[in-house]
Amino acid sequence: MNFFEFLQQNWSELLALTREHLYLVFVSTAIAVLIGVPLGVLLTRRKSLQTPVLGIANILQTVPSLALFGLLIPLAYIGGIGAKTAIIALTLYSFLPIIRNTVAGISGVDAKVKEAATAMGMTDWQTLKQVELPLALPVILTGIRVAVVIAVGVATIAAAVGAGGLGTYIFRGLRQNDNNLLLAGAISSAILALFADFALGQIEKLYALENLRNKASQNKRKFVLIGTAVLMTAIFVLPFVSNSRFQIPNSRNDSESGNQTIRVGSKDFTESIILAEIMAQTLEKRGITVERRYELGGNLAHEALLSNQIDVYPEYTGTAFTAILKRPPLTDTQKVYDETKAEYAGKFDLNLSPPLGFSNDFAILVRGEAARQNNLQTVSQAVPLSKNWQAGFGQDFMSRADGYAGFAKAYNFNFTKQPREMDLSLTYRALASGQIDLIAGNSTDGLIAALDLFQLADDKKYFPPYQAVFIARNDKSEVLRETFAKLHNAISTDEMRRLNYAVDGEKLAPKTVAAEWISRVYK
Amino acid sequence: MAEKSSIIVEFRAVNFQIGDAMIIDDLNLRIYKGEILILLGESGCGKTTTLKLINRLIEPTNGEVLVEGKATTDWNAIDLRRRIGYVLQEAGLFPHYTIAENVALVPRLENWEAEKIRRRTTEMLELVGLNPNKFADRFPHELSGGQRQRVGVARALAANPDLLLLDEPFGALDALTRVNLQKEFAALVKDLGKTAVFVTHDLHEAFVLGTRICLMDKGKIVLNDTPENFQKADLPLARAYLETVSSIERKI
Numbered sequence: 001m002n003f004f005e006f007l008q009q010n011w012s013e014l015l016a017l018t019r020e021h022l023y024l025v026f027v028s029t030a031i032a033v034l035i036g037v038p039l040g041v042l043l044t045r046r047k048s049l050q051t052p053v054l055g056i057a058n059i060l061q062t063v064p065s066l067a068l069f070g071l072l073i074p075l076a077y078i079g080g081i082g083a084k085t086a087i088i089a090l091t092l093y094s095f096l097p098i099i100r101n102t103v104a105g106i107s108g109v110d111a112k113v114k115e116a117a118t119a120m121g122m123t124d125w126q127t128l129k130q131v132e133l134p135l136a137l138p139v140i141l142t143g144i145r146v147a148v149v150i151a152v153g154v155a156t157i158a159a160a161v162g163a164g165g166l167g168t169y170i171f172r173g174l175r176q177n178d179n180n181l182l183l184a185g186a187i188s189s190a191i192l193a194l195f196a197d198f199a200l201g202q203i204e205k206l207y208a209l210e211n212l213r214n215k216a217s218q219n220k221r222k223f224v225l226i227g228t229a230v231l232m233t234a235i236f237v238l239p240f241v242s243n244s245r246f247q248i249p250n251s252r253n254d255s256e257s258g259n260q261t262i263r264v265g266s267k268d269f270t271e272s273i274i275l276a277e278i279m280a281q282t283l284e285k286r287g288i289t290v291e292r293r294y295e296l297g298g299n300l301a302h303e304a305l306l307s308n309q310i311d312v313y314p315e316y317t318g319t320a321f322t323a324i325l326k327r328p329p330l331t332d333t334q335k336v337y338d339e340t341k342a343e344y345a346g347k348f349d350l351n352l353s354p355p356l357g358f359s360n361d362f363a364i365l366v367r368g369e370a371a372r373q374n375n376l377q378t379v380s381q382a383v384p385l386s387k388n389w390q391a392g393f394g395q396d397f398m399s400r401a402d403g404y405a406g407f408a409k410a411y412n413f414n415f416t417k418q419p420r421e422m423d424l425s426l427t428y429r430a431l432a433s434g435q436i437d438l439i440a441g442n443s444t445d446g447l448i449a450a451l452d453l454f455q456l457a458d459d460k461k462y463f464p465p466y467q468a469v470f471i472a473r474n475d476k477s478e479v480l481r482e483t484f485a486k487l488h489n490a491i492s493t494d495e496m497r498r499l500n501y502a503v504d505g506e507k508l509a510p511k512t513v514a515a516e517w518i519s520r521v522y523k
Numbered sequence: 524m525a526e527k528s529s530i531i532v533e534f535r536a537v538n539f540q541i542g543d544a545m546i547i548d549d550l551n552l553r554i555y556k557g558e559i560l561i562l563l564g565e566s567g568c569g570k571t572t573t574l575k576l577i578n579r580l581i582e583p584t585n586g587e588v589l590v591e592g593k594a595t596t597d598w599n600a601i602d603l604r605r606r607i608g609y610v611l612q613e614a615g616l617f618p619h620y621t622i623a624e625n626v627a628l629v630p631r632l633e634n635w636e637a638e639k640i641r642r643r644t645t646e647m648l649e650l651v652g653l654n655p656n657k658f659a660d661r662f663p664h665e666l667s668g669g670q671r672q673r674v675g676v677a678r679a680l681a682a683n684p685d686l687l688l689l690d691e692p693f694g695a696l697d698a699l700t701r702v703n704l705q706k707e708f709a710a711l712v713k714d715l716g717k718t719a720v721f722v723t724h725d726l727h728e729a730f731v732l733g734t735r736i737c738l739m740d741k742g743k744i745v746l747n748d749t750p751e752n753f754q755k756a757d758l759p760l761a762r763a764y765l766e767t768v769s770s771i772e773r774k775i
């Protein structure tokens with residue numbers, strides 16, 4: 001599928017994501033202006049506050065965006081997943097340019113003019129409103145323009161906390177190794193940024209001193225004010241009319257008063273989304289309303305479950321056991337399942353479903369061609385050859401207890417080159433194109449066959465088992481029991497690889513793939 | 524009694540300090556209705572500071588400044604400033620206001636009726652020699668320096684204050700424009716019966732305009748007399764000023 005066909009088929013989703021993106025940017029900028037401009041004004045009145053406040057704003061802006069989003073997740077009230085968290089993070093980013101330019105704009109007003117205003121008997125408020133703000137406006141507008149352009153960029157990260165926007169395409173494109181998605185997300189957000197820069201630049205000009213004196217531009221200014229008001233209203237109101245993503249979590253649906261809504265979450269990779277979609281559609285077939293909260297990165301899905309923002313999501317026993325319960329890795333499949341189930345019930349009041357049938361274990365992968373040349377079958381056989389190999393691993397594998405450190409030790413790996421730490425979805429592509437020689441992927445990944453990669457057998461039984469299960473809140477167990485039973489041992493590893501490839505390789509929507517599977521398996 | 528009631532401003536033992544620096548040092552001064560009082564002195568001697576003490580842009584560290592018999596600190600600062608006209612060096616006009624809007628500033632702050640403001644603005648522009656039809660809707664940057672100073676004077680007069688404070692209003696102008704404005708201004712103030720405190724570092728200007736000259740040095744008033752007596756003064760600083768004028772006249 002070329003890029004234009006892709007756009008033709010997906011333009012309505014692209015528009016929806018663009019609107020979500022704009023919503024995030026506009027709301028956060030509006031909040032940042034409403035707080036930042038008065039704060040900037042205050043700083044010109046209390047000069048001793050300037051250094052500390054601008055210092056804090058400065059530090060906020062240097063926090064990497066993904067880290068800021070991550071820090072906000074576990075916080076009560078302001079954190080969590082969804083648009084709210086993203087808006088708060090974006091607002092924090094927008095503060096610096098807005099506050100700084102408000103201070104600079106007002107301080108830059110000719111001291112003689114300010115003195116005249118006071119000497120003529122203007123109150124501080126009158127001086128501010130009639131003299132300082134009008135004369136500082138072009139500088140303040142520059143600050144807003146900078147803030148908006150930054151926010152358009154940073155908002156692409158918002159997809160990582162389930163806030164939607166164009167980042168959804170970018171993350172999905174990276175994950176599925178799909179250039180069309182990547183391009184559509186990246187180009188759209190770049191165009192948005194350029195357009196915002198241009199449009200706000202034009203508005204700025206209308207408020208420049210030369211034009212304030214120009215009667216002809218007065219009508220244009222009126223037009224801009226009305227236009228901004230209309231746009232703001234539209235963007236604020238639309239999401240509440242048509243999109244559930246923006247309904248603030250926590251504020252609803254906490255009681256189960258016969259309410260048959262289930263909030264299904266997923267992690268941020270294809271398999272998890274397919275499983276969540278299978279769960280969602282199976283529930284919907286039973287007449288249960290489903291809210292989808294997909295693509296939650298890292299431990300977000302677990303956090304969301306704990307803080308009652310979702311009810312159920314697909315997980316792996318090995319991940320739950322080591323990454324969440326912080327237990328040392330075990331290789332006994334049944335034992336891992338039993339202990340995880342018991343500890344989840346006791347510690348978190350969460351319920352593990354019966355296994356779905358397949359495991360998504362760590363898979364040590366090399367290029368098929370390299371495996372055939374050297375007649376490789378197991379990891380142990382690769383060790384002597386690997387001295388000059390460049391390995392590449394996802395952040396997850398590099399950091400977890402059962403990940404790189406233990407693996408290298410167990411097999412006595414001795415890489416001369418430091419393994420490269422990169423996004424997991426990028427490692428497949430880098431391996432296939434020969435930039436790296438060994439990666440740790442997932443055994444059910446559809447790309448393994450698609451890119452002609454070869455999985456080396458874990459002959460030392462180092463990796464713990466990763467049985468797929470659903471984890472649910474206990475208060476939803478009643479509703480979910482039937483579906484859990486239905487999905488017990490329903491999906492084999494081969495089947496899962498096939499489903500994954502249908503999405504990653506054949507570019508079908510997870511929704512479609514899940515629906516097809518359901519209709520095939522249940523008559 | 525009669526004399527006392529005609530005092531409009533009085534400094535009583537006024538000190539003004541910034542940190543340890545004594546900017547105004549034990550200043551005592553009475554300004555009477557109808558005077559044009561000149562504050563003369565070198566740059567940095569405290570002339571502007573003295574003006575700002577009158578309309579409470581600053582407050583004395585010690586002593587008090589009385590305006591119409593009431594200490595400035597007892598006045599509502601906003602009320603006080605609106606009844607005193609103030610002309611700044613280089614005018615300090617609002618660059619985003621038209622000339623008419625600049626002149627109308629204080630009447631507008633005082634909530635005059637629109638029609639009364641319009642009439643007053645026209646009247647003021649005519650008074651300072653600017654054709655309202657031509658200038659009312661222009662902006663300050665479209666005027667010459669001399670025209671801007673005229674607008675500054677019109678703005679200060681608009682709300683009809685009894686007292687005018689002028690801080691080197693003609694200082695930055697070329698000689699010819701300055702002489703014209705000085706003459707017109709002297710006539711204007713006399714006709715309107717205003718009291719004016721006029722800051723300058725130019726003795727010639729002091730002689731043209733002043734009914735009384737206060738020579739300042741390092742925050743003190745060192746001489747306070749009529750222009751006639753000033754010419755006869757023995758004080759070395761006064762003689763030095765007189766030298767500057769006579770040396771110019773000699774050259775001519």
Ligand SMILES: Nc1ncnc2c1ncn2[C@@H]1O[C@H](COP(=O)(O)OP(=O)(O)O)[C@@H](O)[C@H]1O
Binds near residue numbers: 564565
């Ligand atoms: N804000 C200030 N901080 C410190 N010194 C000041 C300040 N304002 C004025 N001064 C000092 O006070 C003295 C008198 O200033 P000013 O009244 O402006 O003098 P003039 O108007 O006679 O030139 C000068 O020496 C000046 O440096």
Ligand SMILES: [Mg+2]
Binds near residue numbers: 571
């Ligand atoms: Mg001065």
